[in-house]
Amino acid sequence: MARRILVAVIAAVLLFLHAMPWIPGQHEPILFGALPITIALWAVWTLAVMATLWWIAYIYDPYAPIVRELDDNTDEDGVAHFNTSQPGETP
């Protein structure tokens, strides 16, 4: 539960940062004279969140077992056949 709350808090903070990268109506510095700070911060948040997604998808990868199972049950025509011994399976 604690981990889920932590994830929810981090997600909310990142969403907030995406929606408000800089204080509205305040003077915004231009980074290196060429890039408004809003866009620079947006780019940083975007890369940070994508790195998180990469970690989830490649390191944690909760879907790995179902993908393996699906690959094992896929025939030469690319059709996957669900294990009919599973409860509730319909023909």
Next chain:
Amino acid sequence: MISNTILWAAVILFTVAVVLVGLIAMRKTRNTMDDYVLGGRVLGPVAGFFTVTATLFSAFSYFGITGWFYSDGVGAWHQVSGTVILGFFIYFAGTRIWALGRYYRFINVTDYIGDRYGSPATGGLAGLVMIAALVPYIGAQFRGAGITLTEMSGGSVPFWIGAVFLAAVVVAYVMAGGFRSVVWTDVIQGVVMYVVLIAGAFIIVRAVSGDASTLMTQVQEQDPALLSNPGPNGLFAFPYILSIVLIFSMADFVIPQLHQRWLAARSAMSLKKIAISLAVGTMVVYTCNFFIAMAGRVHLPNLENPETVYPALIAEFLPPVLLILAVIGILAATASTANSTILTIGSMVANDYWRPIQRRRGKMQETNLTTVTRVLLPFIVVASLVIAIWGPPQIVGLIVDITWPAALMVFPAVMGGLYWRRATAAGAASSMIVGILTLLLLTALPIPLAGWAPGIPAVIVAIVTFVAVSLLTRPAPAATVERHFAPFDSIRVVRPRRQTGSTA
């Protein structure tokens, strides 16, 4: 304005290229819905990245977004954040949809909804919502083509000729090659889009201001509000940005032309790569659009229609070869969004409405479905052209106000179906109906929403309705529900095993 020689060279090159692609694709396409509509489900990560970005980036990206930066400043970049969240939806919910599609051969999102709730009528209702939302969107693409040709020819090519021309070309190659021709043209379009936008941004900024630093100084002198939120017109306040980010990310996940790409992925690995690369690609496009728009503010400060800033600048500053490529890029961008959407709507009508009727009559054949899909395409295009020519004037307004918020009302039914066993057909159907009605009410009436887009309160009402009605109605048969949840039971098996391993 550009010379007629360059304009027609680009138009002819574009037409020859896409028709050729359509013909090659036709030779490789088998006459089954799986092959014609999903390309045999072998979409790889590179083609996947380009077809998803090409489907997302349309006339809207070249004209609408650049025009938005031009009139309302830096805040238009927030739409990139929508694709960031979309990446999470693609990985988590998209992998589920992809796996279920492999098992049960779904060809679109409405097909999934009908099967998940054991109610083809609920799938059909979702189809109606999507068709009503997407036909104006296709119209916006054709309008983009019309604007391009009119603007670039200095008004000598009437707007409606450009729109009708693009519609005719698109319908020809989609009818011929289906999903394969759509994806192959998307890949070509995607490459051209990145080359033209990046090179265009460099050339235009250099020509107007010398470098980006000088450009920013000039923009600050003209109107510093352009470089901060909420922008010169106060549009990009916190509630509005959050509204658009949420609306676009959720709606993009369920919008059928993109949803078909999740179903068509060759593997879960392809889907992962698309999920991660999408936001990075979007970031590049929007950054280029921003600099082009700011150059437009300095060089052409009093444009009546902000959406004409991109064609006006490239016509003035790009060298002939790049200009031909840019015109091809714009035409291909409008075509690549229209082609996916037309094919999706055609397949939805054939699969969700025609198929049940024929099945009842005992006349159902797979080959008939692909033929029906092909025959439907010109009708969809004509309906879209009517909107393109006689519809409301602003592309951005059209899409923001209608397409995505309406598609968003299908989101609770899809996510509830994927993650909540207790979700029922009545809950899904009522959430769509109540959500759409709320959206129409909030859009039409002058109700103050404290800066939130009408789609947000409408989707909250839809979610509440979905949960309440699902709890009040009889659950779907266990067999129907487990058909959709049992494939994912192994996810739960993994967690205790990992914990055991770590304590050992």
